[in-house]
Amino acid sequence: MKLPAALRLSPEWAPFVFLSPFVLLFAVFGVFPLAFSLYLAFQTWEPTSGLAAMEFVGLDNFAFALQDEWFWKSLKNTGWLAVASGVPQHLVAIPLACFIHSSFKGLRNAVVGAYFMPYITSTVAIAILFSSLFSTDFGLINVGLQALAQLPVIGGLFPANPVDWLNAPENIKPAISMIVFWRYVGFNVVLYLAALQTIPNDIYEAATMDGAGRLQQFFYITLPSLKPMIFFGVTLSLIGGLQLFEEPFILTGGRGGSDQSGMTTAIYLYRMAFDFNDFGAASAMSWLLFILVAILTWLTNRAFRPRGPSA
Amino acid sequence: MRDTADRFMRQRAWLGVALLLLLPAAQAQMTLTVAAFPAVDEIVKSALPAWKKLHPNVQVKVVSRQFSDHHTAMTTALSTSVYLPDVMALEVGYVGRFAQGGGLDDLSREPYNIRKFESRFVPYAFQQATNRKGAVVAVPTDIGPGTLLYRIDVLNKAGVSEADLTRSWDSYVATGAKIKLATGSYLMAHARDMKDIVIRTGIQPGEGLYFDKDSKVLVTSPRFVRAFELAREVRRQKLDARVGAWSNEWSEGFKRGTISTQMTGAWLAGHLNNWLAPDTKGLWRAAQLPENAFAAYGGTFFAIPRAAPAANKAMAWELIQLLTLSREMQLGAFRSQDAFPALIETFDDPFFDLPITFLGGQTARLGWRAAARRITAVSVHKQDAFADEVVNTELDKVLDRGKDIKQALADAQSLLERRAFR
Numbered sequence: 026m027k028l029p030a031a032l033r034l035s036p037e038w039a040p041f042v043f044l045s046p047f048v049l050l051f052a053v054f055g056v057f058p059l060a061f062s063l064y065l066a067f068q069t070w071e072p073t074s075g076l077a078a079m080e081f082v083g084l085d086n087f088a089f090a091l092q093d094e095w096f097w098k099s100l101k102n103t104g105w106l107a108v109a110s111g112v113p114q115h116l117v118a119i120p121l122a123c124f125i126h127s128s129f130k131g132l133r134n135a136v137v138g139a140y141f142m143p144y145i146t147s148t149v150a151i152a153i154l155f156s157s158l159f160s161t162d163f164g165l166i167n168v169g170l171q172a173l174a175q176l177p178v179i180g181g182l183f184p185a186n187p188v189d190w191l192n193a194p195e196n197i198k199p200a201i202s203m204i205v206f207w208r209y210v211g212f213n214v215v216l217y218l219a220a221l222q223t224i225p226n227d228i229y230e231a232a233t234m235d236g237a238g239r240l241q242q243f244f245y246i247t248l249p250s251l252k253p254m255i256f257f258g259v260t261l262s263l264i265g266g267l268q269l270f271e272e273p274f275i276l277t278g279g280r281g282g283s284d285q286s287g288m289t290t291a292i293y294l295y296r297m298a299f300d301f302n303d304f305g306a307a308s309a310m311s312w313l314l315f316i317l318v319a320i321l322t323w324l325t326n327r328a329f330r331p332r333g334p335s336a
Numbered sequence: 337m338r339d340t341a342d343r344f345m346r347q348r349a350w351l352g353v354a355l356l357l358l359l360p361a362a363q364a365q366m367t368l369t370v371a372a373f374p375a376v377d378e379i380v381k382s383a384l385p386a387w388k389k390l391h392p393n394v395q396v397k398v399v400s401r402q403f404s405d406h407h408t409a410m411t412t413a414l415s416t417s418v419y420l421p422d423v424m425a426l427e428v429g430y431v432g433r434f435a436q437g438g439g440l441d442d443l444s445r446e447p448y449n450i451r452k453f454e455s456r457f458v459p460y461a462f463q464q465a466t467n468r469k470g471a472v473v474a475v476p477t478d479i480g481p482g483t484l485l486y487r488i489d490v491l492n493k494a495g496v497s498e499a500d501l502t503r504s505w506d507s508y509v510a511t512g513a514k515i516k517l518a519t520g521s522y523l524m525a526h527a528r529d530m531k532d533i534v535i536r537t538g539i540q541p542g543e544g545l546y547f548d549k550d551s552k553v554l555v556t557s558p559r560f561v562r563a564f565e566l567a568r569e570v571r572r573q574k575l576d577a578r579v580g581a582w583s584n585e586w587s588e589g590f591k592r593g594t595i596s597t598q599m600t601g602a603w604l605a606g607h608l609n610n611w612l613a614p615d616t617k618g619l620w621r622a623a624q625l626p627e628n629a630f631a632a633y634g635g636t637f638f639a640i641p642r643a644a645p646a647a648n649k650a651m652a653w654e655l656i657q658l659l660t661l662s663r664e665m666q667l668g669a670f671r672s673q674d675a676f677p678a679l680i681e682t683f684d685d686p687f688f689d690l691p692i693t694f695l696g697g698q699t700a701r702l703g704w705r706a707a708a709r710r711i712t713a714v715s716v717h718k719q720d721a722f723a724d725e726v727v728n729t730e731l732d733k734v735l736d737r738g739k740d741i742k743q744a745l746a747d748a749q750s751l752l753e754r755r756a757f758r
Contacts, residue, residue: 071718072415074437075643089758094751193736280725283732299408301722302433303758 066308073302086309096310098285099293100317105198106273106289107266110205114213114262115255121210122217123247137218140211152275155204159190159276166190191276194286201273201287208272209265213258220254221247256329260322267318270295290314367395368651371413371421373406376477376636379669380425383659390658394651403427414439417643422652428464428635431474432716435467441640441649442471448640448653450475453661461678463713465637468549474637475660478675480601481707482533482631484623485608487521487616488696490596494518498623501597505534505566508626512575512597521596523575525586527567530576531731533599534563536714537629544715546723551756555727556745564734564741571735587612599625601633602704606674609694617693622700630710636675676704719755726751 034042066086068079090096121140129136143151158165167187174183190200224247232242270291273281281288281296288296290310298307370380377400384396399421401409407430413420414434426434434440443450450472454462461476486501495518500511512523524530535545538559542549554560570576577595579585589595590613598604605622608614625631638656640649659665666677667685677683683705691697717723730744 071437073411073434073439075415075417075439078437092754094754194732283736284729299411300725302718306758 062308062311065304066312067305069305071302072304082305086305087313089306090310090313093306095285095288095293096290096313099281099288099290102198102286103267103269103289103291106202106205106269107263109198109202110209110269111259111262111266113206114210115258117206118210118213118258119217119248119251119255122214122221123243125214126218126221137211137215140214142211143208144212146208148271149275151204151208152272155200156191156276159200161187161189161192164190192283194282194284197273197277197282197287201269201276204272204276205266205269209262213262216254216258217251220251224250252329256325259329260325263321263325264318267314267321365393365395366648366651367397368423368648368655369397369399369421370423370425370655371399371401371406371410372425373401373403373427375673375675376425379477379673379675380659382668382672383665386662386665387655387658391651391654396655410434414641414643420641420644422640422644422648423655424639424641425477426474426637426639428632428637431465431637431639432720433718434639435465435471435473435716436718439642440473441642442473443475443640444470444472447650456661456680458678458680458708458711460632460708460711460713461635464632464635464716466713468715474639475656476635476637476678477660477666478636478669479678479708480603480632480634481676481704481711482599482625482629482633483602483605483700483704483707484597484599484625485604485620486597486623487593487619488621489619490515490519490521490593498621502623502626504627505530505562509566509569509573509575512570513573515596516573516575519596521594522577522589523570524597524599525577525579525581525589525595527570527576527578527735528728528731529581529599530570531563531567531727533625533629533631534566535559535727536631537627539712539714542715544717544720546720546727546752547717547756549715551717553749553752553756555723555748555752556742560727560745561741564731564745567731568734568741591616593619602676602700602707603634603674605692605694605700618696620695621698622695622703624703624707630707630712632711635678676708717756719752719758722755723748723752 065079067081067083069082069085070079072078125133125136157163159167161167167190170183170188171185174180174185176183188196190196228246228250229242232246237245268291269289273287273289274292274295276282277287277292279292279296281292285293291314294307294310294314297310298304372380377398380396380398387394387396400406406425407427409419410424410426410430414437424440441448457476458479461479462472465474465476466472484502486498491497491501494515496511496514500514501508509523515521515523539545543554546554548554577585577589579589579595586595590598590608593616602622604612605620608620609617638659640652640656644652661679663679663682663685666679666682667687669675670677670682671687688701688705689699690701692700726748730739730748733739734741734744
């Protein structure tokens with residue numbers, strides 16, 4: 026069956042037609058919100074008065090954001106959480122990937138799958154699960170800690186009284202970091218496993234012939250070969266960490282926790298807009314956050330850039 | 337030639353079909369959209385038979401969403417001016433927020449002229465719908481007069497009386513200590529509840545809760561100092577269960593009697609009876625708040641969005657009047673949904689004199705009615721939500737980490753001063 030000429034797609038138009046679904050969706054859900062938030066960042070707006078109520082205020086919103094105590098507080102929280110949840114992810118994922126790579130043959134996919142599970146689990150389910158795990162009186166974590174505290178010798182290292190994980194300001198951040206770490210470590214393991222498979226075995230064989238031990242092989246072959254993937258993984262963790270929203274949002278009931286100690290910048294700017302009705306300042310903050318992410322990503326890029334032609 | 341005639345005929349035919357479709361719609365049928373949340377949606381639906389009799393040609397469609405979804409949807413609809421309902425139900429907190437902008441019709445103007453009905457509403461509720469510029473942006477339909485619910489069995493066991501609880505705030509706390517000692521029950525769910533109510537007492541005319549009418553920050557004023565001191569005392573003596581409202585521990589505390597009193601809106605008695613703690617029937621009593629404090633907890637309003645279809649506004653106003661100014665409708669909602677009427681002329685109904693079984697046969701509605709008349713409206717500031725957050729944070733620091741109250745309030749003050757004029 027042949028289509029009539031009128032319905033046939035000419036080769037000049039075909040690429041545009043095939044691209045249009047993505048381009049349209051991206052324009053509506055990607056470009057437009059971006060442009061609108063940039064526009065909003067220079068306006069003051071009482072949203073319930075309608076779109077016509079916007080008023081241009083220049084850089085006022087940025088000035089306000091930079092002088093806002095809570096904005097800085099939220100940045101500090103975000104930084105703390107990004108480091109405390111991001112660094113261990115990689116420090117654990119790299120050795121773990123090497124171990125899985127070298128030690129599991131048949132079961133490998135099952136093991137990787139187990140580590141990857143948290144990454145594809147719904148955040149809400151995770152938050153509900155951890156809310157009950159972290160529960161002060163009945164949570165499994167406190168029960169476990171108390172059992173450990175009963176042990177001889179090492180018992181003294183563990184708290185004897187139940188820890189108020191989600192309400193005491195000093196405990197919220199570690200609790201959130203633990204969840205974020207648990208959630209993304211598997212993702213990084215998969216990244217590093219993929220990279221490990223690309224390292225030719227000959228290099229290891231040659232190193233073994235030369236008498237290099239396993240530790241030496243790890244530090245002089247594996248780690249340098251993983252560098253591009255470490256750069257990729259660290260960049261993703263950095264961006265994800267600085268935009269952290271879901272886990273702390275749900276664990277703290279959307280408020281950021283006692284003394285706002287679980288309030289990341291993303292949560293704060295959400296609250297600025299939707300709870301405190303200040304869309305202008307919220308947009309300005311989101312662009313400041315974007316600038317910070319861009320700078321840090323650039324710095325990471327520089328830190329991982331190959332130095333000299335020999336590398 | 338034939339061709340032109342043909343086309344003409346075809347056009348005429350299409351025009352005819354279009355007119356046929358349009359005419360009845362224009363003449364007879366009009367559909368009003370009412371956006372509401374539970375249980376206001378039920379109240380509107382139960383008013384529809386009466387509405388049908390008055391306006392058989394005007395359909396009413398009730399769009400119902402969960403409480404927070406509803407208010408998010410209304411905020412979005414107002415900010416974009418699309419999908420606006422003809423009538424919008426709003427909880428009091430959102431009335432205050434929306435009243436700052438110009439998204440809702442000023443009902444004090446033509447053609448509404450709500451001022452002529454002003455004396456028929458509970459004064460504070462009407463005030464709550466009035467913004468600083470004197471515009472009335474909504475009509476009150478139900479109110480939540482504050483009350484002190486307490487467990488009579490726990491009080492009896494501790495050998496204390498209702499008067500001990502309500503004489504003064506200090507006596508309330510002292511009685512709480514006796515209750516704790518004798519029965520082990522907590523006086524209240526959270527020390528924050530104490531602060532929340534004490535900062536609402538003794539507000540001077542022209543003052544809001546956190547800001548006065550010139551946006552001057554008020555959080556270092558005596559009512560805040562006293563509220564913080566009382567809350568600290570409650571915590572120091574371990575009289576609060578440290579649980580938030582609507583949590584599992586909260587309802588469990590009511591079921592087991594480990595929380596002996598709760599300052600709240602009168603409607604909580606209905607919730608306790610229906611689902612929170614039905615087995616405690618007969619064990620609860622209602623009193624006025626301690627030290628003659630009168631405060632409102634919640635309340636529902638109807639508003640007409642400014643950008644709603646103009647052709648529907650007259651009918652939308654008719655519907656709102658039926659819901660809010662008709663004695664039968666107001667009392668019907670009171671009977672079926674515990675929606676305490678905002679319409680004063682319902683106050684002489686015998687329903688108020690009926691004993692409430694859940695409260696051990698007490699005629700509690702009389703007390704709530706008296707309270708409703710004595711509550712004063714507090715003017716709203718657009719930074720109230722933020723101020724609430726800041727003050728609660730400082731209270732946490734005082735309660736949990738022993739921060740000095742003067743310092744805590746001074747810190748809150750300086751943080752709010754930066755926001756006051758945004």
